[in-house]
Amino acid sequence: MVNNRMVTAKLDSLYKYDGKWYILDFKTESVQNISDSAKKYRYQMEVYGLAAGRNLKLDSITAELLFLESNETFSFNINLSEAEVKTANLISEIEKFDFESFNKTKKSCNYCGTCGYLSICHKNTAISIT
Numbered sequence: 104m105v106n107n108r109m110v111t112a113k114l115d116s117l118y119k120y121d122g123k124w125y126i127l128d129f130k131t132e133s134v135q136n137i138s139d140s141a142k143k144y145r146y147q148m149e150v151y152g153l154a155a156g157r158n159l160k161l162d163s164i165t166a167e168l169l170f171l172e173s174n175e176t177f178s179f180n181i182n183l184s185e186a187e188v189k190t191a192n193l194i195s196e197i198e199k200f201d202f203e204s205f206n207k208t209k210k211s212c213n214y215c216g217t218c219g220y221l222s223i224c225h226k227n228t229a230i231s232i233t
């Protein structure tokens with residue numbers, strides 16, 4: 104729980120090596136620049152780190168992104184206090200969002216069909232996703 108909100112995460116892999124904990128996430132996209140590609144997953148990994156770190160009572164954890172097509176790994180350390188503050192701030196921003204007005208627009212996007220939040224996001228609309 105962060106700000107009394109449940110935050111969930113589904114990790115690909117969590118392991119301990121030489122006394123240190125690691126989160127490993129597999130990526131199937133092709134990459135031009137591994138550093139640029141890794142940036143877009145940083146927050147995802149921070150949430151994973153938060154979930155793992157709380158359960159394991161850690162201050163930090165190492166995230167590893169394994170890009171399968173090029174067999175390259177990008178690693179970075181996650182400060183779990185910073186990840187928690189970032190998540191709390193993000194939750195506050197989401198709570199400020201005017202979902203009622205948004206629902207009235209009955210708009211969908213290319214991702215709605217597979218989005219896990221569809222039932223919440225469009226709860227008052229008759230939107231159908233094919």
Ligand code: SF4
Binds near residue numbers: 212214216221224
């Ligand atoms: S259902 Fe998901 S993808 Fe579609 S608008 Fe809502 S949050 Fe975005």
